[in-house]
Amino acid sequence: MTSADPTVRPLESLSPQQLLDVVVRARAVGSGPEWERAVAAWKQLVAREHPRVLQSVKAFRFPHQPTVRIPPDEYDDVAIKCWERAVKMLGNFRGVSLGEFYAALHTCVQNTCKDHCRSRLVHEKKLAGSLDEPAPGADAYDPRGRFDAEVAELSYWQEPARIDARAGLDELAAAMERLDERSQAVVRGRIRGESSREIGQKLGESVANVDQIFRRAMIQIKGMMG
Amino acid sequence: MTDAADLLARFVDDWHAGRRPDVDQTLGQAAPEQRAELADALSAFLAIAPTPNYDETTLAELAEQPAVTAAVEAFTATAPDTLAAARRPWPQLVAEWRQRAGLSVDAAARRVLEAAGLHDANVGRAAEYLYGFESGQHKPEQASPRLLDVLARALGVSRAELGPAATAALLRADEERRSDVWRFEVLADAMTTAPHTRGDPVDELFFG
Numbered sequence: 313m314t315s316a317d318p319t320v321r322p323l324e325s326l327s328p329q330q331l332l333d334v335v336v337r338a339r340a341v342g343s344g345p346e347w348e349r350a351v352a353a354w355k356q357l358v359a360r361e362h363p364r365v366l367q368s369v370k371a372f373r374f375p376h377q378p379t380v381r382i383p384p385d386e387y388d389d390v391a392i393k394c395w396e397r398a399v400k401m402l403g404n405f406r407g408v409s410l411g412e413f414y415a416a417l418h419t420c421v422q423n424t425c426k427d428h429c430r431s432r433l434v435h436e437k438k439l440a441g442s443l444d445e446p447a448p449g450a451d452a453y454d455p456r457g458r459f460d461a462e463v464a465e466l467s468y469w470q471e472p473a474r475i476d477a478r479a480g481l482d483e484l485a486a487a488m489e490r491l492d493e494r495s496q497a498v499v500r501g502r503i504r505g506e507s508s509r510e511i512g513q514k515l516g517e518s519v520a521n522v523d524q525i526f527r528r529a530m531i532q533i534k535g536m537m538g
Numbered sequence: 539m540t541d542a543a544d545l546l547a548r549f550v551d552d553w554h555a556g557r558r559p560d561v562d563q564t565l566g567q568a569a570p571e572q573r574a575e576l577a578d579a580l581s582a583f584l585a586i587a588p589t590p591n592y593d594e595t596t597l598a599e600l601a602e603q604p605a606v607t608a609a610v611e612a613f614t615a616t617a618p619d620t621l622a623a624a625r626r627p628w629p630q631l632v633a634e635w636r637q638r639a640g641l642s643v644d645a646a647a648r649r650v651l652e653a654a655g656l657h658d659a660n661v662g663r664a665a666e667y668l669y670g671f672e673s674g675q676h677k678p679e680q681a682s683p684r685l686l687d688v689l690a691r692a693l694g695v696s697r698a699e700l701g702p703a704a705t706a707a708l709l710r711a712d713e714e715r716r717s718d719v720w721r722f723e724v725l726a727d728a729m730t731t732a733p734h735t736r737g738d739p740v741d742e743l744f745f746g
Contacts, residue, residue, distance in 0.1 A: 324597075351614055355601060355610045356597075358609040359600040359603070360589050362600055364584050367559075367584055368585070370560070370561035371578075371581040373577050378577070395609035396608065400616075402613070402616070418584070503587065520543070527546050527579050530579035530580075531579050533586075537585060
């Protein structure tokens, strides 16, 4: 018989939320069996979430510069950096919900990828084109470089402890609220794991329409999340 | 080329089924002009998608990924005890570990050499080097990776304690390296420190 108490159940049987609870609870302990269990829980959690991080690194495109992305041979290195950043974030992690964790992880990936691209661009200035090229819309007298706005933001991102998981989730909730009702229903259904056909039957839409609504909603959410 | 909405839908279905869909493969099937927008849609989905239920084989495979190992090491290094240790200077840590083991510098040096399998090596030289690390004359980045292992065994320090502490010391040294002050120190050290004899087993143990 398996106990319902997540503090004694085998870690393999715990949900991601329960694993996160074990990690967050033991964060201040630092030694002993509870800490060791937290380390093992963290390993389980990272293993389950690693596909999310790795695929997010692959999907990353620099804001307003979609051709600037992580080179394939650097995916693994950047994913490691993302996790290292996530660990630092965890030290300041006030949230305990999985949604907050996902949102914070997304922020970690985006910021790590931006930093990585930025440092690569600086390194390969000649290959990537001059960073001193004028910003879009800037005239010859405008001293702003095309990445200056992003660089200004990077100085904020340098401080991982300031990542606010709650803010990430609030941002997502706000983005969802801005979708029309039909889009919200499609997004909720698809996130719950319902098929496009099932959602289409409920809403009286074709499968192709459901897929289009979902695609547009994701692009809209991405635009609002950054 | 497949329609972007269709590709996104397939990615979502595969994700929920735990089939670990690949972003690059998905984007590769889209028309070039649709790829950036599809990448954004995939990124948004990945930010909110629930974690799939992976089977045991997949989970075991994922747990072996270098990124997972790195994340666990980084997490271990955040243990409050380890952080408190890591905040102390490297020389103080080395001295503390030796004193905790109840050993004089000479006795510790002898034990370090035994742990390294160097039974006939020069104990005096090893004691001098060990004292060099305790006094701050030798910086943590000068220690060979093997020395950390041997120190851990000889002084009864767990790798979990020694590794992160040494890493933290190295990171601090790396930060200091960026400053001009560090450069002047290095120059001064280089001018005043006698070069270690190459090929000496004690030198190799301590400095690699």
